[in-house]
């Protein structure tokens with residue numbers, strides 16, 4: 001039974017008074033009983049289940065009269081310990097034990113891929129992951145595909161995306177080209193139409209002016225002529241010309 005911290009864990013051999021007489025380890029959560037002897041909390045609680053006397057001096061112990069020694073606990077937590085992982089030379093305060101083990105490269109961790117179950121050095125996890133047969137991951141590009149060791153090499157969202165974008169760009173370019181060709185054709189047609197309209201206007205103006213002028217002259221002439229020449233038929237011709 002080991003309630004305390006293993007003595008071998010510590011960089012410097014801890015003082016004798018920091019050891020628990022029950023487990024012979026460095027005190028973990030030390031508590032003081034009425035006779036002033038100090039033990040790990042779990043050690044003394046287990047001891048008291050068998051007999052209610054102090055393991056050091058045999059004096060009776062009242063289980064409801066024990067004091068947690070916070071100050072002592074704090075000074076123990078400042079003692080430097082060694083990392084228990086093989087190959088790791090790091091030392092750190094006892095209080096940083098969890099912090100270190102959660103980042104120690106020599107710590108063996110469970111491969112996170114479902115169904116693998118391998119214990120791998122944290123520093124080798126990345127390499128393991130690359131070859132793990134249970135590797136599986138949602139595509140990081142966000143397409144939603146569940147990639148596996150088998151499908152991942154063929155899957156390349158970025159490449160697909162680039163191809164799509166390129167195709168789209170080409171089709172846009174084609175559309176833009178066609179549109180600008182159409183525009184040019186329309187502009188040419190417009191220019192043509194405008195020129196035609198201008199010509200028509202010109203010719204209309206020309207004929208209009210000519211007609212007006214001639215009409216005036218001709219009207220008089222013809223009218224007079226008609227009147228002079230055909231007096232009998234003047235009723236029909238005069239009515240047609242006036243209308």
Ligand SMILES: [Zn+2]
Nearest residue numbers: 020023040043
């Ligand atoms: Zn103990």
Ligand SMILES: [Zn+2]
Nearest residue numbers: 035037054057
């Ligand atoms: Zn005692």
Ligand SMILES: [Zn+2]
Nearest residue numbers: 083085088104
């Ligand atoms: Zn370590």
Ligand SMILES: [Zn+2]
Nearest residue numbers: 111116118132
């Ligand atoms: Zn694995």
Ligand SMILES: [Zn+2]
Nearest residue numbers: 139141143157
């Ligand atoms: Zn993808």
